[in-house]
Amino acid sequence: MIDTLFRILALFRKELLAMLKDPKSRIVLVVPPILQCLIFGYAATYDLNHVPYALVDLDRSPSSHAFAARLDGSGVFVRVATLTRPDDAAPLIDDRRALLVVTIGRDFEKNLSAGFAAPLQVIADGRNSNTAGTAQGYLATIAQGFADDWRAARGLPGPPLKLTTRAWFNPSLETRWNMIPSLIGVITMMMTMMLTAMSVAREREAGTFDQLLVTPFRPTEIMIGKAVPSMLVGLSQSTTILLVAQLWFQIPFAGSYLMLYCGLALFLAAAVGIGLFVSSIAANMQQAMIMSFVLIMPFMLLSGLTAPIANMPAVLQYFTLINPLRYAISIAHQVYLEDAGPRQLAPELMALAAIAAVTMPISAWMFRNRLT
Structure with a gap:
């Protein structure tokens, strides 16, 4: 042995x-x-720190400008173009200059004031599905936060449910x-x-x-x-x-x-x-x-x-x-x-x-x- x-x-x-x-x-x-x-x-990494996007603001109201400012100030979304027509978005996505094209509808502020769903369209470059899905998720979170703050500032009732999330084991995801x-x-x-x-x-x-x-x-x-x-x-x-x-x-x-x-x-x-x-x-x-x-x-x-x-x-x-x-x-x-x-x-x-x-x-x- x-x-x-x-x-x-x-x-x-x-x-x-x-x-x-x-x-x-x-x-x-x-x-x-x-x-x-x-x-x-x-x-x-699947984390996004830079999302180039183009904005189409058809409403041109104080509320639409405030929402665009919320996106620009997020630290993640970077506006690469401001368009006047939705048809101008195709070249930006084709050339990979923009990952998202956000279109604010004409009655954005009017619908918000009336308590209806405000029109907001998002076109994403789906050639990379993971990146596009993550970017849309970030945008949805910002849009929900903007809507809640807008209603609260005007004393309007908020949505019937408010989702509060917390991630265990990886708080920052x-x-x-x-x-x-x-x-x-x-x-x-x-x-x-x-x-x-x-x-x-x-x-x-x-x-x-x-x-x-x-x-x-x-x-x-x-x-x-x-x-x-x-x-x-x-x-x-x-x-x-x-x-x-x-x-x-x-x-x-x-x-x-x-x-x-x-x-x-x-x-x-x-x-x-x-x-x-x-x-x-x-x-x-x-x-x-x-x-x-x-x-x-x-x-x-x-x-x-x-x-x-x-x-x-x-x-x-x-x-x-x-x-x-x-x-x-x-x-x-x-x-x-x-x-x-x-x-x-x-x-x-x-x-x-x-x-x-x-x-x-x-x-x-x-x-x-x-x-x-």
């Missing part, structure tokens, strides 16, 4: 030296997670609060799978794989010695992302670090099992890298990172049940934002344990057959 432990530690040290002895390799392990966090945090914790699982899986998949392929290309076979190492010891360093690198990268989320983006961590790392350990066990399977069938590093990317893309698309799983077709929802990244993202969100405990995370933890219990033995069997 002690001899086995020393052999695994020796192989563990060898793998870490192979990963970290080259300065370029050290940079690759540290810099990409930070860059991806910054890119996703600032670029991959910022996209990065959802995106950055997800990267803890996404980037960790990418690097862990690739490092594990290329570990054996690197030995084959360097010509040291045959030397490894004539050593006293057993196949199981070789597999453990190559899996554990990749898991440690994955945990270090997840820690880097966690620090960027808290120190740079100031996203408050509500949960338990112990709970988060327990979930990540199970997730990495499942990811390493898949990576070892790829390494057992790849003949060289190029094949290992291509196979890893081929697997990572479906994992990302079926994880709920970009689209809710509930919106997917029923067949694809069943496929997500065997995707470890789905459970990793769920654990990261629940622990980071909701302060979830073991009871709440039990389904995800059990699913990851089941995936690891299947992938690791299969990978060990494949690994053993390739070595013997």
Whole structure:
């Protein structure tokens, strides 16, 4: 038992030296997670801070001017043109100079004073449906606020219902609060799978794989010695992302670090099992890298990172049940934002344990057959 432990530690040290002895390799392990966090945090966002729009004011009343001033003063809507006819709006949308065209009807103030619905037309550029929908939602909120303030200033009765909303876990509804914790699982899986998949392929290309076979190492010891360093690198990268989320983006961590790392350990066990399977069938590093990317893309698309799983077709929802990244993202969100405990995370933890219990033995069997 002690001899086995020393052999695994020796192989563990060898793998870490192979990963970290080259300065370029050290940079690759540290810099990409930070860059991806910054890119996703600032670029991959559904939040709108700049909405160019054109205004068509057919009423030209004090109320219509007040509404236009409310839009211009919102800090989000930027007027790029003031038109006299609705027909002039088409070129602005065709050339992408305006995302919205807001048309204020002729009887805008008159209908407001009479307590009727005031005519307000919005034409949106639907080529990007997410952006257009978000912009229309912002505009609807401003219009409702203007109508409430206008009635209150004149002592008129307001609407029978007034909706007051409050968002839990993400009060400002910022996209990065959802995106950055997800990267803890996404980037960790990418690097862990690739490092594990290329570990054996690197030995084959360097010509040291045959030397490894004539050593006293057993196949199981070789597999453990190559899996554990990749898991440690994955945990270090997840820690880097966690620090960027808290120190740079100031996203408050509500949960338990112990709970988060327990979930990540199970997730990495499942990811390493898949990576070892790829390494057992790849003949060289190029094949290992291509196979890893081929697997990572479906994992990302079926994880709920970009689209809710509930919106997917029923067949694809069943496929997500065997995707470890789905459970990793769920654990990261629940622990980071909701302060979830073991009871709440039990389904995800059990699913990851089941995936690891299947992938690791299969990978060990494949690994053993390739070595013997």
